[in-house]
Amino acid sequence: MALDKVADDHRDRPESLDAAESSPPDSGRAVVSVDRQGHNRSSAREYLAALQAQRKEIRQRDQPGPEPGREKPDQADPSASRDAAQGGRRRVDQSAPAVPSDVDQAPPKKRPPADAADSSGRGDTSERPDPGADAQDRRTASGGDSIGAERPARPEDRPAQATARPDRQDQSEAAEADAHHGSSPTSRRVTDRRVPPTEQPTATSTRGEQVADKDRYDAAVTATTVAEPGSPPDRQRDSDANRQEDQRDQTAERAAMKRAGIQQDKQAADRGDSAADSRPRDVRQASPDPAPQGADRSQKATQPGSGTDGSRTADSTTGRRVREADVKDAGRRVLLTVTKDASSPSFIVTIDQPKPPDSKPDDGGGRVERVRRRLVRDFGKVDDAATRVEQAIEKTMGPRPTGVRSEVRADSTATAHDVPPVGPHSGSATTALLAVGVTALTVFERIRESIQKRRSEKE
């Protein structure tokens, strides 16, 4: 009798459950929860307390506010009750993917799909000896098996009060209208952010489709949120389209990296070896091997030494594994070293390009580079030419000749000094004596002329 009263109150007045929850335990209102197997809950107080705690938890979880396009759990779509019965509609708070929220999580096991009447759970009467459990089942919409007597407070086992128990009258009316029209007012798309996309289509059941594997279903539902519009087939198509798009992106990425060659990896390594510490890189990325590169970078990075070329060494004492790969970049040889330290989960990628042995840092203007630019190819020809022109250089720029051939150059570049006229070219002793004789003769003649002039004056 009490169960019927509670069920009727809940059906007629959706807020009755709230009232029941808020009422003191000793208020005299008794709520008995009966699961599908007919196990009565011993204490309505315990159930209500658990229910209230869960509601509080959900309110706290939803306090940041719903995302655009998302409905609050409290404002659950009335059609969700029918969807819950059909097994394909689940709404889970995305903000807490690890903990299932108060959604109609009961899987639609053993329940014919697309039957609005079955949303009340009357189809399971064979499993419920107590007819009074119908009220509870109506409240839970379908989740009799999720309210295990042994686990009354587990959120994932909670019935779908949020959807089967609309908090507002308009939602209840909308649910009724929806039930009359037999169509879902909203089509939702389930996006799973934790479950791999490949598992999503099978884990999340489509409309009217029973899910055999409850664990997979629960896992999918737990990680599922209601996001965009889209029917279950649309979800399947969207998932396929997303996979195809990802494949196209990966193909384009591989092609771009193939074109870029090692340049990309060099840039990535130049971005910082520190960054390489946190993000492993594939040695094959820098390899000229045209094998698929970008798709399985992280996978390959976890397998050092699985590249195509290079040598690999291992230090058994330190657990340090080093792999070296020589790659070519525009004709230049680059040494790429991938280091895996056993104490660290990350890789260290270093790229070393050996410099020329005589290279010096440029002074900024390319001056040194210009000076070092090789102007000739055959040095032997330069030496021969320099030998050929030595005479012209000697004549033009050599030391000034000495002696009678000496001359003063206009450019004053000669380094020879003006030496006194001594030596083999400066005159012999005979020459000197001759010069002295000439001088003496000249003097003697001048004396004689002077004497003759005096005599003539006397006469």
Add this chain to the structure above:
Amino acid sequence: MKVSDRAVSSMRAYLRVDMAEYRRLGSELSAEERDARGALIAAAFSVMADRSFSGSSDAKSEIVEFVSALRSRGDEMATLLDPNVSQRLLLAVVSDEDVDDIRDETKGEHFAPLLVGMVVDAKLDDADLDAMLSEAREIADGWLAED
């Protein structure tokens, strides 16, 4: 192959226009040492051209003036030096002038008188000349290592 000390000594005599010493030392060099001396001449030419004209705001005008003054020192020099080739060789050091169309023999015939003219104009003492030759020797060794 590297530049030997004897090649450097003969080159020093050449730049001092002591051709007798140059000939004497040159007669003692092997064929490889002669080739290395050719690399030393080209490297010394680059070093001196860089020192003489790289810091100038109007390097081209100074190069033209230098070549003109050098050719006016004598008939032999005027006959020996082609003004266009001389200017291009000097510009090749201080700019991106391309001189690939000039034969190596022609380059050698111009390197030596131009180099001597720059050394004489710079009035390098023995220490400066040795420092310049040391720098040129390092560059020449790098060129020879590429071969």
